[in-house]
Amino acid sequence: MTIEHGGALDRAIARFGGTRADWLDLSTGINPEAFPLPEIAPEIWNRLPDESLLTQALDAARGYYGAADTAAIVAAPGTQALIQIVPELVAPGEVAILSPTYQEHHVAFARAGWAVVPCADVGSVPATAKAVVVVNPNNPDGRIVPGGELLALAERLGRHGGFLVVDEAFADAHPEVSVAGEAGYDHLIVLKSFGKFFGLAGLRLGFAISGAEIVRKLAERLGPWAVSGPALAIAAHAFASGPVLNDFRERIAARRDRLSAIFQRTGIEEIGGTALFALIRHRQAHVLHEELCRRHILTRKFDYEREWLRIGLAAHEADFNRLEQAFKDIRA
Incomplete structure (x- = not known):
């Protein structure tokens, strides 16, 4: 049983070109913002x-x-x-x-x-x-x-x-x-x-x-x-990060709201998801997936449900704008 996971950016680059820096990877359910790292004592690395x-x-x-x-x-x-x-x-x-x-x-x-x-x-x-x-x-x-x-x-x-x-x-x-x-x-x-x-x-x-x-x-x-x-x-x-963790959680919610707003404005049907990703239904989801790939935007398609795409959160406002413009261009 071969399973396709999100995050297969290397395969997308091989097929559609570009470099990693060119691509907007929205194919995973991973928060695009990394939690701030603490200073780590040298002995923790050494022992x-x-x-x-x-x-x-x-x-x-x-x-x-x-x-x-x-x-x-x-x-x-x-x-x-x-x-x-x-x-x-x-x-x-x-x-x-x-x-x-x-x-x-x-x-x-x-x-x-x-x-x-x-x-x-x-x-x-x-x-x-x-x-x-x-x-x-x-x-x-x-x-x-x-x-x-x-x-x-x-x-x-x-x-x-x-x-x-x-x-x-x-x-x-x-x-x-x-x-x-x-x-x-x-x-x-x-x-x-x-x-x-x-x-x-x-x-x-x-x-x-x-x-x-x-x-x-x-x-x-x-x-x-x-x-x-x-x-x-x-x-x-x-x-144990307390207030920092609360702010971090609020930024996830804000990104998720921003993603849903894009679907509403572009006529994309959102049918589910979690705080870290959305699931959309589209009559030609695999075609939409490929059109987005041609614009170097990677989403997650499903072999078992060909009308579904999973779309994760973007890190920056410019990335959300890029996704929204891509939807508009594809539908034009």
């Missing part, structure tokens, strides 16, 4: 990350995500690493994945020998499912499953030795939807991405919050020093 640094970062993450004191938490080099490990923690069975969604969950479970059943909603999850995966808010349509439904599903699965994976990669900007505060049992695994919201995807950092046994297994599989010292130091700083 393996020690236990105190890891504990500091995990404690900061626990507070930031609102995890209960009884919950266990583990840091990983990106949630992608966790997505690949989780299916291997128990003997395979049947897994239901609310779809369409981030396709790496399907790939990871199938590779581990699970029978994957795509489901449209929680009500469609078969009683035979041993595990369920819900991306919440969902990528790419922004669908939100209420927390009460998720917790009820997790308890149901737990009664038969199963578990629910809730991937909250885009929940930082929508904290009200998070169930991280209810984690602490092995039948609920909450995945958290650091890089998307904080605009630091290159750092490769993610967290899993669950029961002690699941987290122990994850930590064992990840091995020692799974996360770099600088990544841990940056996370601890970001999680």
Whole structure:
């Protein structure tokens, strides 16, 4: 199964020309503004990350995500690493994945020998499912499953030795939807991405919050020093940044409003999304994608839904103006 992800700028350049500096990459759900980095002591670069640094970062993450004191938490080099490990923690069975969604969950479970059943909603999850995966808010349509439904599903699965994976990669900007505060049992695994919201995807950092046994297994599989010292130091700083973090969150909201305003003015139908990206419907979305590429603007198209494009946030006002003018030129 070949998966196309956002951020494939090199391929776009190879086909449509230009240099990286020429392109406006709106194909990802990563915040285009990187969170301000702290000064990092030289010894953090020079030494393996020690236990105190890891504990500091995990404690900061626990507070930031609102995890209960009884919950266990583990840091990983990106949630992608966790997505690949989780299916291997128990003997395979049947897994239901609310779809369409981030396709790496399907790939990871199938590779581990699970029978994957795509489901449209929680009500469609078969009683035979041993595990369920819900991306919440969902990528790419922004669908939100209420927390009460998720917790009820997790308890149901737990009664038969199963578990629910809730991937909250885009929940930082929508904290009200998070169930991280209810984690602490092995039948609920909450995945958290650091890089998307904080605009630091290159750092490769993610967290899993669950029961002690699941987290122990994850930590064992990840091995020692799974996360770099600088990544841990940056996370601890970001999680505790208070007013700076509030301002950062407000700028994300302002960019998102600016993107929606462009769709309204240019007659583009917006059908979903999260704070970090929008999903639009267009009768010839793949043609629109190519026309934008010819103008060196990259968006995310989908093979499974040819009327959808996902469009991320731009960093600067000039970039938003460029996108708006491109839509107008294409429609002219």
